[in-house]
Amino acid sequence: MSVTRTPAQIARARYTTKAYDPARPLTATQVEELLDVLHLSPSSINSQPWHFLVAADAPARARVAAGTQGPYAYNAPKLRDASLVLVLAARRELTDAHIAAVLDQEQADGRFATDEARAQRAQSCAGFVDLHREQLHDTRHWMEKQVYLALGGLLFAAGAMGIDATPIEGFDPAAVDEALDLPARGLGSVVLVALGHRGESDFNAALPKSRLPRGQVFTWL
Numbered sequence: 001m002s003v004t005r006t007p008a009q010i011a012r013a014r015y016t017t018k019a020y021d022p023a024r025p026l027t028a029t030q031v032e033e034l035l036d037v038l039h040l041s042p043s044s045i046n047s048q049p050w051h052f053l054v055a056a057d058a059p060a061r062a063r064v065a066a067g068t069q070g071p072y073a074y075n076a077p078k079l080r081d082a083s084l085v086l087v088l089a090a091r092r093e094l095t096d097a098h099i100a101a102v103l104d105q106e107q108a109d110g111r112f113a114t115d116e117a118r119a120q121r122a123q124s125c126a127g128f129v130d131l132h133r134e135q136l137h138d139t140r141h142w143m144e145k146q147v148y149l150a151l152g153g154l155l156f157a158a159g160a161m162g163i164d165a166t167p168i169e170g171f172d173p174a175a176v177d178e179a180l181d182l183p184a185r186g187l188g189s190v191v192l193v194a195l196g197h198r199g200e201s202d203f204n205a206a207l208p209k210s211r212l213p214r215g216q217v218f219t220w221l
Helices: 007-013 028-039 058-068 070-081 096-108 116-134 139-160 173-179
Strands: 050-054 084-091 164-168 186-195
Touching: 007 116, 007 139, 028 139, 050 058, 050 139, 050 164, 050 173, 058 070, 058 084, 058 173, 070 164, 070 186, 084 139, 116 139, 139 164, 164 173, 173 186
Parallel strands: none
Antiparallel strands: 050 084, 084 186, 164 186
């Protein structure tokens, strides 16, 4: 009989895995489920300013691990031994053509009852894009924040599925971008994620979870 865990129980159980067992791969069904979660991630104005690169075999994972040399070498074994590695990348520019493609897809999916509804939606999107382009000048940062929304959903989904995960910022983005030819595609790596099953040398598995007391991080209004 399966036991359903509450969201809080999942949050308490998941942690950042420090070592993986390369002999325990994820199933194809598990991989597809994780990719579905990423595909359905929320983003501001549904901009979806991302691209996810999937390294599911040893040669592909080694290409990603090449970006963890030097001071980041401690992360290379995680990337090589994990069953699945994902490179979460952001677009280098949020172009009008990309927003138009999003609107076209929304129309194809039946989100606009009338041409007027699409026009209003297009005007709203343009307003937010112009805000970040012309006034705040933080378009790249804005897009990266959307990538981290996707990361949070992925990590929680992995925890719900009993899959271990490690978000990795300790890597050389320029090296990963070059290894995967991302600049030519108008993309830049933001964060890596290793997924699989923990290995016996994962010291973090036995350590208690530690967070600041609620009284220091919550204020009731």
